[in-house]
Amino acid sequence: MTTAPGTTPTSTSPSPPAYGDKIVAVETAGAEPIPDAERHGGPRQLLWTWASPNIEFATVYIGVISVLFFGLSFWQAAAALLLGTALGALTQGILSLDGPRFGVPQMAIGRLAFGFRGNALPAGVNALVAGVGWFAVNSVSAAFALNTLTGLRPLPSLLVVVAAEIVIGFIGHNFVHTFERYAFPVLAVVFLVAGVWTFGEADLSAAGGGGGIGGFLLAFSSAWGYAAGWNPNASDYSRYLPRTANRFRTVLYPALGMFLSVSVVALTGAASATIAAPADATPTAAFTGHLPSWLGHLVLVAIILGAISANALNIYSSSMSITSIGLRLPRWLGRSTLVVLTGLAGTAAAWSSLSDAGHAYEAFLLVIAYWIGPWLGVVLTERWRSRRAPGADLAGRLGNPGFSNWPGFAALLAGIAVSVPLFSNQEQYAGWAARHWPSLGDVTCLVGFVVSAVVYATTCRVFAARRTV
Numbered sequence: 001m002t003t004a005p006g007t008t009p010t011s012t013s014p015s016p017p018a019y020g021d022k023i024v025a026v027e028t029a030g031a032e033p034i035p036d037a038e039r040h041g042g043p044r045q046l047l048w049t050w051a052s053p054n055i056e057f058a059t060v061y062i063g064v065i066s067v068l069f070f071g072l073s074f075w076q077a078a079a080a081l082l083l084g085t086a087l088g089a090l091t092q093g094i095l096s097l098d099g100p101r102f103g104v105p106q107m108a109i110g111r112l113a114f115g116f117r118g119n120a121l122p123a124g125v126n127a128l129v130a131g132v133g134w135f136a137v138n139s140v141s142a143a144f145a146l147n148t149l150t151g152l153r154p155l156p157s158l159l160v161v162v163a164a165e166i167v168i169g170f171i172g173h174n175f176v177h178t179f180e181r182y183a184f185p186v187l188a189v190v191f192l193v194a195g196v197w198t199f200g201e202a203d204l205s206a207a208g209g210g211g212g213i214g215g216f217l218l219a220f221s222s223a224w225g226y227a228a229g230w231n232p233n234a235s236d237y238s239r240y241l242p243r244t245a246n247r248f249r250t251v252l253y254p255a256l257g258m259f260l261s262v263s264v265v266a267l268t269g270a271a272s273a274t275i276a277a278p279a280d281a282t283p284t285a286a287f288t289g290h291l292p293s294w295l296g297h298l299v300l301v302a303i304i305l306g307a308i309s310a311n312a313l314n315i316y317s318s319s320m321s322i323t324s325i326g327l328r329l330p331r332w333l334g335r336s337t338l339v340v341l342t343g344l345a346g347t348a349a350a351w352s353s354l355s356d357a358g359h360a361y362e363a364f365l366l367v368i369a370y371w372i373g374p375w376l377g378v379v380l381t382e383r384w385r386s387r388r389a390p391g392a393d394l395a396g397r398l399g400n401p402g403f404s405n406w407p408g409f410a411a412l413l414a415g416i417a418v419s420v421p422l423f424s425n426q427e428q429y430a431g432w433a434a435r436h437w438p439s440l441g442d443v444t445c446l447v448g449f450v451v452s453a454v455v456y457a458t459t460c461r462v463f464a465a466r467r468t469v
Contacts, residue, residue, distance in 0.1 A: 026336055
């Protein structure tokens with residue numbers, strides 16, 4: 001939906017809500033602002049909405065790779081994981097504030113930082129990352145769990161899982177929140193019991209594999225990339241909250257839900273990596289191998305449920321990102337149809353990675369932060385710069401196709417252009433700085449964040465960018 005320049009793209013109509021708080025109803029809203037009559041709920045629902053998706057095997061594997069692949073001891077890994085998760089969770093809470101304020105998805109709010117047309121690039125990237133990348137990663141872990149639990153072959157297991165994920169995302173916002181609410185206690189209890197058992201079997205005093213500072217930075221980047229990977233979706237799940245929603249709680253609940261869930265599950269994964277597992281075991285079988293059969297089976301069920309919880313959000317937010325690009329889509333190609341299409345693409349990606357899930361996930365975790373760092377640098381800097389701007393003016397820019405902000409787009413590209421070629425550290429490509437100083441590990445995300453923030457702030461100050469409202 002677009003609005004005339006200078007107007008606020010919101011509605012205060014007293015007409016009864018068509019969607020409101022209905023749970024089993026297909027949501028029709030796209031990137032347009034949610035009218036006041038449709039607003040409902042409270043900040044507390046963001047606690048389980050951001051906790052449930054992270055109580056899953058993808059989170060476990062962050063801890064596993066920190067010990068097995070990055071050569072850290074458990075305690076070194078714990079420090080890196082907690083620090084990275086804390087930073088990603090903090091920004092998740094801050095960005096959630098924009099939902100009640102503007103009533104639009106997070107990637108639509110990115111128009112303030114990048115302009116209406118410039119925002120198409122990060123919105124498109126997030127659609128691919130969430131709806132294809134993360135969807136594939138989580139679906140694969142759930143497929144392996146279902147395979148281990150039932151003996152069903154990996155491909156049929158994958159198809160069963162993705163069908164459930166697509167259905168939840170298809171129905172929409174309220175059903176997603178409700179699903180996460182009821183999944184949360186089940187996931188929390190099972191993983192806490194498994195965590196206690198795992199820590200009892202683990203050798204927490206085992207020496208690391210010589211990861212050093214480089215390994216620490218790799219683990220930090222993985223944790224931060226995982227947590228901050230949710231940041232571009234933050235307001236997707238707070239935009240239906242009333243404008244009067246308590247600001248402190250709107251920050252607290254998503255940050256707390258994310259930090260506690262990721263920290264506990266990732267640390268459990270790091271501890272499990274100190275326990276010997278069969279060389280030919282699948283990732284999920286290796287994690288549950290030391291558990292008694294009854295608990296191992298419960299954990300496998302929880303892994304499946306957790307992956308579905310995560311991908312319900314991923315596929316929903318992917319469709320929100322596509323609608324935020326600003327394209328004039330035909331009526332039939334609405335949010336629900338986009339969920340199905342992105343789900344099919346994610347399923348194809350998951351199928352292709354079934355044979356080497358471990359290394360594919362390691363690379364994905366690092367690459368995901370490559371664009372998140374620069375994107376966050378610009379978005380948070382713009383948030384600080386416009387903190388005193390009238391809300392009506394900012395809302396008017398969101399719906400104005402003529403609004404441009406070239407310094408934001410240029411700063412995003414500058415952050416990527418400097419950080420990736422110089423500092424990336426992948427199996428297929430290592431940047432110039434990473435080759436000359438291997439002890440740096442992979443600090444691409446941090447460098448990208450700083451470069452983009454500095455370039456954007458400096459450019460805005462020097463050129464005093466003119467904005468069309």
